[in-house]
Amino acid sequence: xxxxxxxxxxxxxxxxxxxxxxxxxxxxxxxxxxxxxxxxxxxxxxxxxxxxxxxxxxxxxxxxxxxxxxxxxxxxxxxxxxxxxxxxxxxxxxxxxxx
Numbered sequence: 001x002x003x004x005x006x007x008x009x010x011x012x013x014x015x016x017x018x019x020x021x022x023x024x025x026x027x028x029x030x031x032x033x034x035x036x037x038x039x040x041x042x043x044x045x046x047x048x049x050x051x052x053x054x055x056x057x058x059x060x061x062x063x064x065x066x067x068x069x070x071x072x073x074x075x076x077x078x079x080x081x082x083x084x085x086x087x088x089x090x091x092x093x094x095x096x097x098x099x
Contacts, residue, residue, distance in 0.1 A: 017098055017099065018038045018098075018099065019038075019096060019097065019098045019099075020034070020036035020037065020038065020095075020096070020097045021094060021095065021096040021097075022034060022094065022095055023050075023092065023093070023094045024092070024093060024094075024095070025089070025090055025091065025092050025093075026086070026087045026088065026089055026090075026091050026093065027089050028089050030082060030083075030086065031080050031081060031082035032080070032081050032082075033074065033078050033079070033080045033081075034078065034079050034080075034081070034095055034097065035077055035078050036077060036078065036079065036097040036099070037077045038076075038077065038097065038099040039076050039077060040076055040099045041073035041075070041076055041099075042073075042099055043073055043079060043097050043098060043099035044097070044098045044099065045071045045079060045081075045095065045096070045097050045098075046095070046096045046098075047069060047071075047081070047093055047094070047095050047096075048093060048094045048095075048096075049087075049091065049092070049093050050092040050093065050094065068083065068084035068085060069081055069082070069083055069084075070082045070083070070084070079097060081095070
């Protein structure tokens with residue numbers, strides 16, 4: 001499955017914000033790094049799970065309803081996500097990074 005990737009303009013120091021969003025399947029790795037190219041580690045991150053298999057039984061729920069995610073800005077253009085309880089390899093998510 002190919003990733004769906006979109007992005008907005010990156011911040012230019014004039015107070016404007018940019019964004020990055022990608023739909024992806026988790027796969028087998030313990031962590032995943034996303035390149036947002038926003039030029040800052042000061043970002044807000046949202047992760048939406050599609051077709052949730054969580055115990056609350058709701059589709060399209062934000063990840064914190066079923067998983068404990070650790071999101072770390074690892075450089076000015078990347079964030080790395082890892083999970084306390086790793087999702088299944090075919091679970092589908094959308095990450096949005098704003099900064």
